[in-house]
Amino acid sequence: MSTAGRVWLFDLDNTLHNATPSxxxxxxxxxxxxxxxxxxxxxxxxxxxxxxxxxxxxxxxxxxxxxxxxxxxxxxxxxHAFPDLRRLLDFQKPVLHALRKLRGKKVIFSNAPRHYTEAILGMTGLDRHFSAIYSLENLRFQPKPMLAGFRTLLRAEHLDPKHCIMVEDSLANLVSAKKLGMKTVWVSTGLRQSPFADIKIKSVLELPERCGQL
Structure with a gap:
């Protein structure tokens, strides 16, 4: 598979921004x-x-x-009502530059609701890097790690899972991705390793340098 033919499926919370503090x-x-x-x-x-x-x-x-x-x-x-969401955001702007370096289509695949997902993407500038958004509503309320949610996205986007790379902070979700034949990237600062992660990174900022291992 050429790098241009890759399809990147990105989780949102704690993958593209840090949702833990606030x-x-x-x-x-x-x-x-x-x-x-x-x-x-x-x-x-x-x-x-x-x-x-x-x-x-x-x-x-x-x-x-x-x-x-x-x-x-x-x-x-x-x-998911946030009177002042921008104040709570913990986002690293260099992530935008890292995404620009990744060749291939990019899709958001999140268990969050659409209004929240779109708000985060718009406030951070991430929206310019993604061609489609799959939130809980258009997953038919079948969240990751349920295989049904993955299959809904794959059918809607006409994707072969073997051409997809799932980038996630949740190992359980990567287990499902791997079962379907996807490549997997685990975003985690922990010490644990897993056979369900093809590569493990501490931040999406590392992805351009590490994606050659996929």
């Missing part, structure tokens, strides 16, 4: 409050439910839909 705490708090209010449980139980469904299904929403009939669009609007 954005994830905001979302986690909003999800906990949503669960408290709509399921009538206390803070401790709401936290347990949020974490349990995230671990079991790849997204808290998937568990809420399956076990409680939660309206996904209402949940996503309520839990």
């Amino acid at each position: 954005i994830f705490p905001h979302i986690n708090r909003a999800m906990r409050q949503y669960i408290e209010h709509h399921l009538g449980v206390d803070e401790s139980e709401a936290t347990r439910i949020r974490q349990d469904y995230w671990m079991r299904y790849g997204a808290t929403l998937r568990g809420l839909m399956r076990h409680h009939g939660t309206d996904p669009n209402h949940f996503l609007r309520e839990t």
Whole structure:
């Protein structure tokens, strides 16, 4: 496969920007409050439910839909409302230069809702580098690591998984990508290694120099 024929599938949060310091705490708090209010449980139980469904299904929403009939669009609007998102952003502008160096089509593949994904891409300038966005809505609320979500994207974009490279911070999602025949890049600062990652990098900034190993 030529480098120009590659298709890069990029996760968003904690792959292209750092959501851990400010954005994830905001979302986690909003999800906990949503669960408290709509399921009538206390803070401790709401936290347990949020974490349990995230671990079991790849997204808290998937568990809420399956076990409680939660309206996904209402949940996503309520839990991803940011009055001042720009202030919470932790983004390295050199990432834009790194993306410019990568030959091939680039697609966003995120478990986040579309309005949030588009806001992040627009505020950072990342939107200029991606030809398509796949968020939770157009994955039919079948988040990574579910294979169904991957297949929805592949069908819609008419892609051969053998031509795709998945760039992710979540190892579970890379396991699914590898099962489908994709190349995989694990974005992680940890020491752990995995056979499901073709290469491991600490930051997307390293990708132009390392992509020759794929």
